[in-house]
Amino acid sequence: MRFRTRELFLAGALTVSTVGLAVPASATTPVADLRADTATTPGQPALFLANIDDDAGVCKARSKELLVAAAGREQADNESFRVQEAALREEAKDPAKKEEAERKYAALRRAHRMAQYQADRDMAACNDAADTVVNGAQDEADLARLHTAPWAAAPASATGRVTVPGAGADHVRLFIKRPKSAAPRGWEVVGPGTKLTAAELRAGVELGIEGRDVVRDSAVWAGRVTVRLDVTANGVTSSRTIALQQAPVLTQLNTQRLQEALASDDQDPETGKPFTDALAAAVKANGVDTPLRRVDTGGDQWMQDLFEPGYASIPGPGGKPHGMRVLIPSVNENRHAASRVVFTDFAGPDVAAVHIAHVPTPDEDSTYDSMGNLETVPAYRGYPAGRIVIGGDPADGRKGPAAEMLTFLRSQNMQKPLSLDTSWLSVGHIDEFVQFLPAPGSRLGWRAIVADPRSGMKVLQDAKKAGHGGQIMHGGLPALDWRYTDHVDQRSIDEFLADPQFVHVNDRSAQKIDANVAVLKREVGLTDADIVRVPALFTARTMDYLMLQSEIKGMKPGPDRDAAEARLRAMDQAVALIPGTVNGLVLNNGEYVAPKPFGPLIGGKDVFTEAIDEAFATTGYTVRYVDDLLSTHVSEGEIHCATNTLRAVFGTDQRWWRHSA
Structure with missing residues (x-):
């Protein structure tokens, strides 16, 4: 975290002032000293949490x-x-x-x-910070602790006050531990009338501080507060201040161990249930801590798009991170109802959920606010907690993530969002062409997997050269009824390669992906060795294409139909033709769940499965394939879109503050 020390008091090297005549230290000189259990790097503020989980479970x-x-x-x-x-x-x-x-x-x-x-x-x-009560032992653990140094020689007349001066006072709550108090667990709220007695000054007191909300806009409040201790005796006052910083909300990384996979509770016997059953089997076989959790989303199958899992943590006992998950729901209006599951199904002990209000404009493209359009690059130099990448349309400032969401993400001051161009995609989400895999032993400890239309086209061209141009694109398909035949393009390899629109879409997609990779190389420092190119194919036959095609079929010959057909031929926004491999689920232990490609069958083997396996083998990964053709692919999504994950964010290797100066 890049705190400028000129703007902040130093933790552990605190400002001291004495009011009144200077006197030598003695039994009658007030002694004021504060220390924080959550002090981290010298010269940086101590940390505290926004205590917005629900340890009371109500x-x-x-x-x-x-x-x-x-x-x-x-x-x-x-x-x-x-x-x-x-x-x-x-x-x-x-x-x-x-x-x-x-x-x-x-x-x-x-x-x-x-x-x-x-x-x-x-x-x-509804959260723990909404009241002035410490709601049990778990809630108590979420208080960052401060201590006053014992002043054994304090005279009977000595008194003390603890305050939070400045604008930050409205954003925090300070407690004092008084074991004999009737307050729950002995924690009383510090108010204007709270005084430390001489006995407390002699023994030293324990204080606890909590944030009342996350940082939403650093221009309004950047999470900084100062706690001040004033000790008065014999007409002399000594003061000590300590600076604190509220822990940022960080998005989780694929390099963190998968603890629980999530999917919507789609019980459609033909498509949804077979898909989630196969997904559950793959997760179970990987040995993930918790079996696949199926969530009632009211029929919205796009679990990835509903919310982004984040977390906030501070140093806990023994230096191990302590904190809570913080779930960030989408501000996409189409996801609004379903995203409320963060409150009704997830929020609870050590799990918080936030609400970010956004009023869409009439011409806004809300797809960019789905959370499948937000990924996080794993840790690299200058970004110890990783860096957010988020898609939009650089040519149109109105078409991109909501300003309120971007402000929230930027205000955490740790994972500065990096913009990529996703305007060339029909759905427009980052997860359609790039994802990140843990890769122990590699230069960065992770690699980027990137959809590669050029190698996808080469697979087709090689098949044609070998005399297999007559093979249909999608081999080994189950029987399709009328609902799906238009969505699964069953032309031959020769017909695809002879289609100028198809060739153009893949050439354009390759160029757009190249431009985005160039941004990652420039900003993140990726090299070609850090990137795994995975064969992919795109098509212009999106939902919009099929709707216009259907409309044309009902039109009479004439200029209007001719114009509509010209618009159809000119469409070049892309969606996956072969189910998108990059849009998959990162498991543990070098395993990855990808959608079954249903590529051309040559010699009884799917040529895309072979090419994908070969690409992943360079990373040491094994790919598990799950059929998502009818469950998600025909609706312009894949496995990543239909799943979400909760990862291990509180391990001893997740101390983001150790490298944040």
Whole structure:
């Protein structure tokens, strides 16, 4: 963490001032000294947590009650919004009233969205820091501890005060441990009237501090506070201050051990259940700590897109990290309802969830706010906790992640988001073309796996040269009914290679991926040796393509149809043709779950399976294949999109603060 020491008090080398006449140290000279258990690097502030988990275990039930209570209100508000929206659209048809109608509509839209978020705000407000009580031993463990040095010679008249001066006071709560107090576990809230007695000064007191919320915008509050101890005796006051910094919310890394894999509880007997059953078997075979957890998301299968798992930690007993998971839900409006599972299914002891409000603009492309569009580069020089990469459209500043989300991520001051161009993709998510694998013994300890359309095209070209151009693209498919035939392009290798649109899309995709890799090389310092190129193929036959194609079939011959067909031929936004390998699940012990490619069968073998295995073998990885063709691939997603993970973020090797100066 790059704290500028000129802006902060030093932890462990604290500012001391004496009010009144200077006197030599003696039994009558006040002695004020503070130390923090969570002091880390010399010259850096001590750390504390935003104590927003739910160690009392009451918030899940409360969240479910809030959603039930909110359902009628939200429905009525939606209906009212639609009526007012329609009226304003009519009003805007009058040129003289258009500008005013648009202004009213913007205000209406904002008010509507904020009203819809009321339940989210209420659910997020249920946490341990919402009250002035220490809720049991687990909650007590989340307090960062401060201690006053014992002053054995304190006279009976000596008194002390502990305060949090400055603007940071509103963001924290300070407790004092008084074993004989009636307060839970002896922790009393420090208020304006709290005084340390002479007896407490002689023995030394223990203090605890908690943050009341995460840092959301460092321009408003950067997480810094100062605790001040004033000790007065015989008309002389001695003071000591100590600087603290709230621990940032960090996103987890694929290099951290997988503890639990998550998927939606899709029980469709034809597609969803077979997919999640196969996924569960792969996770179990890998020996992951917890079997695949199936979550009721209300029918939203894109578990990756609902939230990003993060965490916050500080030095705990023995120097081992202590903290909590912090789940960051998507601000994509299409994911809003399902993302509430962070409150109803996950928040609890040592698991927090935050709400980040965002009001989308009418022309916003919300796909960029799905969390499959956020990945984290593992640790590298200058970024000990890794670095976030997030996709968008560099040519259009309005098409990218929400400003509120970017502000939140940047304000953690550790994993400065790096932008990549995902505008060339139909869905537009980072996980469609790049992912990161732990690679012990390699230069960085990890490698990037990158989709490679050029090697994918070479697989087809080699097959054609060998006389197999008549083989269909997707070999070994199960029987497909009418719902899926349009989504699975069953032309031959020869037909694909002769299709200029297909060739163009893969050439364009390769160029766009090259440009993104160049950014990673420049910013992260990747070399070709750090990158594993995985054969991939893309197509323009996206959902939008198929919808326009269907529309054209119903059109009469003529200029309108000709224009529509020209638009169809010009479409070049990309989606995976062969189920996307890079869009998979990183397990432990050098294993990876990839979607079964269903590539051309030559000599009874899938040529893409062979090429993918060969690419992963260079990393020492074994690939487990799971059929996601009908469950996710035909809906323009893959295994990574449909899963999420909780990884080991509190091991002794996860002390991010050791290299943050």
